[in-house]
Amino acid sequence: MMDDRNALLSHQTFARAIEFIWREAELLDRRDYREWLDLWDPSGHYVVPIDPNTTDYAATLNYAYDDQDLRQKRVQRMTSGYSASASDAARTVRTVSRFTLASDSADGVEVKSSQIIIAYKRGASTIFAANLTHKISMASGEPRLVEKVIRLIDSTDALSAIGFLL
Template identity: 85%
Template sequence: MMDERNALFTDQTFARAIAFIWREAELLDHRDYRVWLEMWDPKGHYVVPIDPQTTDYASTLNYAYDDHHMRELRVQRMTSGFSASASDAARTVRTVSRFTLSDDSADLVEVKSSQIVIAYKRGASTIFAADLTHKIDMSSGEPRLVEKVVRLIDSTEALSAIGFLL
């Protein structure tokens, strides 16, 4: 009976984590960055590494390695209307799928998935594909992002038009 309870707990937690990740994608597509910021644990990190193998984000070069302060600055820049990324922002549609539960404890859930982002700007569509890792703190009853790592499949190539959150 205990195994069934653990499986049920894991299934419910996994389903909540997936719903949380889909909600994040929806917020980003609708450019609701203020609400997106509220999804984060203040100690969390948003990471888009260049090196596809790195796990030491603090010691390597990244497209983004944002703590709480840097996420707020990025959102401020994107919503102010004073930067090119704000005044001429791409419209995006995300598809997030292939969810796997990597680690599951009572408080922290790690979910790996894949993401395709279609970004439309100035009459052209650009595709961004990535493997994602979300670490989600479930301890307070309200899920909070502790870490999001976006591993672009072409991260070692020269990339342009990433004026939005992945």
Template identity: 85%
Template structure:
């Protein structure tokens, strides 16, 4: 009986996490970056590592390693109209799938998934593919991002046009 309850808890937790991740992707596609900021726990980190094997993000070079302050600055640039990535931002469609619940501790769950983004700008479509890891806290009842790691499959190559939030 206990195993059935744990399995049900895991299924419900994964379903809530997936819904949250899809909602995040939809916000980003709509360029609702201020609402995206509200999804975050104040202590959370947004990470786009260069090294596909990196685990110590503070000690390695990353495309992005944003705490709350840096996320706010990034969003400010995106919505200000002054940066090239904001004034001529690509239109995007994100597809997130292949969800795996890798940890379901009492308050924080970790979900791994795959993401494909098609970005359209100036008549050109560009595809970005990545493995994602979301750490989501349910401690307050409302889900909050504690960490989002975006491992682009071509992260060690020269990349351009990744100014938008992945």
């Protein structure tokens, strides 16, 4: 009976994590970056690596490797109206799917998924595709992002027009 209970709790936690990831995607599409900041655990990292295989983000070059301070500064730039990415930001629609529970514990889960973003700006649409990893803490009772890794499928090519959060 205990195994059934653990399986049920694991399933419920996984479902909550998926809902949380979808909520994050909606906030980003609405450009509600300040509310997006509230999803994060203070110790969390937002990572967009260049090397598709790296796991040591601190020791490699990344498009983004943001701790709490850098996430707040990035959002400030994007919402201030003074940067090109803020004044002419792309409108986005993202789809997140193919959810896989990579690991779970009493404190949280790691969920792998795929993401397609269509970004529309100045009459042109651009597609961004990525594999995502969300590490989500459930320790406080409310989900909090501990780490989000966005592995763009074309990360080693020259990328432009990433004036928004992935």
